[in-house]
Amino acid sequence: xxxxxxxxxxxxxxxxLIMTSCFLSESKxxxxxxxxxxxxxxxxxxxxxxxxxxxxxxxPVKVYTNNYNIPxxxxxxxxxxxxxxxxxxxAYYVVEAFTIIRPNEYEEIEVVxxxxxxxxxxxxxxDIAYTDTLLMEQSKSGLKINEIYTAGPPNxxxxxxxxxxxxxxxxxxxxxxxxxxxxxLTWTALFADTLSVTYIYQFPGQALTGREYPxxxxxxxxxxxxxxxxxxxxxxxxxxxDLSHADWEFYxxxxxxxxxxxxxxxxxxxxxxxxxxxxxxxxxGLTGDALALCNGSDYDQMDxxxxxxxxxxxxxxxxxxxxxxxxxxIEASWAGIGMSKYAGQSLxxxxxxxxxNSSGIDFIIINAPTPGYHHE
Amino acid sequence: MNKxxxxxxxxxxxxxxxxxxxxxxxxxxxxxxKHYEKPLNVYYLTGSPASYIMxxxxxxxxxxxxxxxxxxxxxxxxxxxTQLYRAxxxxxxxxxxxxxxxxxxSYDEYNQRDVFASMEKDFYDxxxxxxxxxxxNTKYYGPQLQIMYNVKLAEHLFFGVEGNxxxxxxLKDTFPKTITIMRNSGYRAGLDYRTQSxxxxxxxxxxxxxxxxxxxxxxxxxxxxxxxGYNVFYNELARSSVKKKRIRNGVEYGGHLGxxxxxxxxxxxxxxxxxxxxxxxxxxxxxxxxxxxxxxxxHMLGNLNIYPDGLIAGRLYAxxxxxxxxxxxxxxxALVIENEEMYSRFGAMLIYKPSMIQQAYVGAEAGKVAYxxxxxxxxxxxIRSGLEWKLYTGANMYLSSKTRLIFDLAYEHEIPKFYWxxxxxxxxxxxxxxEQSLAFGYIGLNFEYIQKKPANNVETIDILSxxxxxxxx
Numbered sequence: 001x002x003x004x005x006x007x008x009x010x011x012x013x014x015x016x017l018i019m020t021s022c023f024l025s026e027s028k029x030x031x032x033x034x035x036x037x038x039x040x041x042x043x044x045x046x047x048x049x050x051x052x053x054x055x056x057x058x059x060p061v062k063v064y065t066n067n068y069n070i071p072x073x074x075x076x077x078x079x080x081x082x083x084x085x086x087x088x089x090x091a092y093y094v095v096e097a098f099t100i101i102r103p104n105e106y107e108e109i110e111v112v113x114x115x116x117x118x119x120x121x122x123x124x125x126x127d128i129a130y131t132d133t134l135l136m137e138q139s140k141s142g143l144k145i146n147e148i149y150t151a152g153p154p155n156x157x158x159x160x161x162x163x164x165x166x167x168x169x170x171x172x173x174x175x176x177x178x179x180x181x182x183x184x185l186t187w188t189a190l191f192a193d194t195l196s197v198t199y200i201y202q203f204p205g206q207a208l209t210g211r212e213y214p215x216x217x218x219x220x221x222x223x224x225x226x227x228x229x230x231x232x233x234x235x236x237x238x239x240x241x242d243l244s245h246a247d248w249e250f251y252x253x254x255x256x257x258x259x260x261x262x263x264x265x266x267x268x269x270x271x272x273x274x275x276x277x278x279x280x281x282x283x284x285g286l287t288g289d290a291l292a293l294c295n296g297s298d299y300d301q302m303d304x305x306x307x308x309x310x311x312x313x314x315x316x317x318x319x320x321x322x323x324x325x326x327x328x329x330i331e332a333s334w335a336g337i338g339m340s341k342y343a344g345q346s347l348x349x350x351x352x353x354x355x356x357n358s359s360g361i362d363f364i365i366i367n368a369p370t371p372g373y374h375h376e
Numbered sequence: 377m378n379k380x381x382x383x384x385x386x387x388x389x390x391x392x393x394x395x396x397x398x399x400x401x402x403x404x405x406x407x408x409x410k411h412y413e414k415p416l417n418v419y420y421l422t423g424s425p426a427s428y429i430m431x432x433x434x435x436x437x438x439x440x441x442x443x444x445x446x447x448x449x450x451x452x453x454x455x456x457x458t459q460l461y462r463a464x465x466x467x468x469x470x471x472x473x474x475x476x477x478x479x480x481x482s483y484d485e486y487n488q489r490d491v492f493a494s495m496e497k498d499f500y501d502x503x504x505x506x507x508x509x510x511x512x513n514t515k516y517y518g519p520q521l522q523i524m525y526n527v528k529l530a531e532h533l534f535f536g537v538e539g540n541x542x543x544x545x546x547l548k549d550t551f552p553k554t555i556t557i558m559r560n561s562g563y564r565a566g567l568d569y570r571t572q573s574x575x576x577x578x579x580x581x582x583x584x585x586x587x588x589x590x591x592x593x594x595x596x597x598x599x600x601x602x603x604x605g606y607n608v609f610y611n612e613l614a615r616s617s618v619k620k621k622r623i624r625n626g627v628e629y630g631g632h633l634g635x636x637x638x639x640x641x642x643x644x645x646x647x648x649x650x651x652x653x654x655x656x657x658x659x660x661x662x663x664x665x666x667x668x669x670x671x672x673x674x675h676m677l678g679n680l681n682i683y684p685d686g687l688i689a690g691r692l693y694a695x696x697x698x699x700x701x702x703x704x705x706x707x708x709x710a711l712v713i714e715n716e717e718m719y720s721r722f723g724a725m726l727i728y729k730p731s732m733i734q735q736a737y738v739g740a741e742a743g744k745v746a747y748x749x750x751x752x753x754x755x756x757x758x759i760r761s762g763l764e765w766k767l768y769t770g771a772n773m774y775l776s777s778k779t780r781l782i783f784d785l786a787y788e789h790e791i792p793k794f795y796w797x798x799x800x801x802x803x804x805x806x807x808x809x810x811e812q813s814l815a816f817g818y819i820g821l822n823f824e825y826i827q828k829k830p831a832n833n834v835e836t837i838d839i840l841s842x843x844x845x846x847x848x849x
Contacts, residue, residue, distance in 0.1 A: 025670070031710040031711065033711060067611060068609065068611070069609050152596075155596075158595045320613065
């Protein structure tokens with residue numbers, strides 16, 4: 001009897017083992033990844049009548065994702081301006097199209113159509129096709145922050161003092177840096193009309209009217225945190241940049257024992273006109289921060305810098321869910337998602353001066369900094 | 377002598393079972409070629425602890441083992457070489473006439489040299505493996521414990537239960553470094569109704585494997601990537617520390633049947649259902665699920681033993697394993713992988729046994745393998761199938777009254793999966809075991825050499841094992 005009782009105890013255990021298999025079962029998804037289709041139509045406003053949109057034919061379009069190691073895709077729009085990309089996985093994509101339109105024999109217009117697409121299951125649901133129309137815009141020409149190198153060279157000694165910023169004059173006329181201010185921004189309300197500032201540095205000269213510091217059309221200007229050859233530091237030899245010939249150097253007048261290259265003019269702070277409490281050099285976050293170049297007509301940062309004085313603004317962050325810091329009116333997104341510290345990476349516009357006021361589209365991550373010139 | 381042979385059986389069984397504690401295989405690896413001196417017991421087919429043979433005395437075993445592998449031919453994320461050092465101690469206790477208990481404790485140190493990027497112990501063992509930006513040597517180490525209890529509940533009714541528990545740590549000794557903590561447990565249970573001529577039983581297995589990874593790159597970013605299969609990876613956000621957790625659970629359940637109608641012929645048949653679920657996620661302040669995959673399959677196997685009283689005996693065996701996998705990305709919640717594999721083999725072994733203590737055998741087996749693997753994120757499909765075969769021979773002989781020699785020699789043609797980047801391997805293996813009887817026990821020296829040669833490359837994989845064992849008389 002006792003043995004039978006033991007058997008009754010064991011049999012449920014055996015059954016439990018079999019039943020466990022049911023709990024280890026998941027339902028197979030019905031949606032297959034890699035089946036997504038992107039249908040895009042590219043249009044441009046008519047030169048004659050701006051209420052009419054025209055299709056852009058024979059436009060080379062590039063679609064790529066940084067989520068996966070899949071190669072970028074290229075195709076050309078048909079006569080109706082349509083282009084289709086098939087067999088894509090759910091991911092975040094960037095669409096880029098660039099062309100030069102010749103409305104007549106003597107005129108060329110540089111137009112861009114670019115957009116970031118969130119084509120994940122969260123946004124698309126069970127849809128496997130995404131359709132959109134992109135109105136191509138003229139790239140806004142002007143004086144732009146063209147490159148941002150802040151993430152440090154390849155090293156394990158936490159060296160990032162080779163930071164620099166590059167300006168580019170995409171206008172057809174000479175512009176002047178006199179009295180302009182260069183800002184490191186902190187979080188500002190996203191619909192505010194003034195910018196909150198952490199650092200404020202100013203070019204010499206009289207803002208708006210000064211003509212001492214010209215930048216010619218197509219010229220690059222390098223602003224260095226420390227204007228010397230950083231390759232002279234042993235562990236960095238051959239891994240970083242020579243900034244001894246930079247065009248400008250940041251200099252904080254109240255920083256103790258600050259490095260100052262006498263051959264490079266300074267952009268200064270605490271200079272009697274602009275002031276900040278920070279006693280350090282123009283050091284910014286390695287893989288996340290926000291910068292602005294302003295015309296200098298408003299340089300009193302106590303009540304914020306007037307957003308209408310902004311010449312260019314760039315926000316960047318390696319994090320895709322980054323908390324946005326700059327108002328949408330001057331910067332629609334941010335650049336640098338996926339960027340790494342201490343890997344020699346830099347952020348540069350995809351073409352010199354290319355600007356749609358959305359840095360997520362305008363900038364790409366390049367594997368080595370290019371001070372004073374544009375990447376290939 | 378019969379008891380002596382049984383005792384050797386138990387030694388191998390224990391060694392085989394605890395070796396699986398850290399990496400739970402999908403199926404129990406059947407030992408068709410082992411123990412040819414007598415008809416094969418159903419335990420060798422199923423691993424059911426209820427089918428384990430009880431012993432009437434208490435014993436201890438001690439064993440040291442080293443294994444070196446040189447992977448001159450390797451896959452992208454394989455180590456260039458591996459070294460294994462293992463020590464184990466086993467004790468067998470007869471509790472009473474009806475019940476039996478055994479325990480094994482062991483300690484492993486396993487070194488992988490020049491591992492490129494892989495955060496995993498075996499990158500190819502999972503569809504959602506992770507790599508980082510490391511290159512270096514990894515050391516895995518930790519203890520394992522295995523216990524088994526076997527009881528005769530009633531006349532002809534046997535019950536057995538077995539548990540394995542292992543904790544393993546690892547450290548990649550480079551900059552940046554990767555730390556792994558693996559906790560692995562497995563449980564088996566079985567119930568047998570056994571008479572002189574018939575055995576009917578059920579068996580089951582459950583295992584739980586939880587592995588935590590942490591990749592750390594002081595002062596800078598570690599760039600991790602999660603593979604969705606073997607070709608496409610998802611770029612994780614670069615940061616100075618990345619953590620991952622993998623949870624893997626599986627069950628195996630089935631029944632077995634053994635018959636022995638006469639004294640010369642006996643046979644066993646087993647059928648099992650298999651199921652495994654593996655989930656990978658990035659952990660940290662927020663959990664980011666990455667992938668989940670499921671495997672379901674069936675395993676059937678059987679053997680027929682023909683052991684007449686004369687000089688010649690024979691053994692026929694067959695094995696069939698089929699399973700299907702699917703994997704979904706937990707980023708897109710969509711299907712990303714499908715896989716189907718089938719293995720079948722049929723073998724025959726002829727045994728020459730001039731005495732109870734000396735035997736020689738020769739045999740052959742052949743079978744078909746078929747793989748059908750598909751990735752969807754970026755379309756990829758590989759379908760391949762082929763014939764695998766193996767020729768083998770060996771002997772168990774006494775060189776003197778106190779010295780025994782066992783050797784096995786095999787040549788095998790293997791069809792590997794696509795990621796080996798070769799159509800086939802030709803494997804050669806030789807095993808030599810030398811055992812000396814002394815006044816206080818038996819000392820054994822074990823030597824094993826395996827060479828795997830790919831069809832399209834002059835480089836080979838070479839594995840050399842050496843062991844020293846002591847068992848009580």
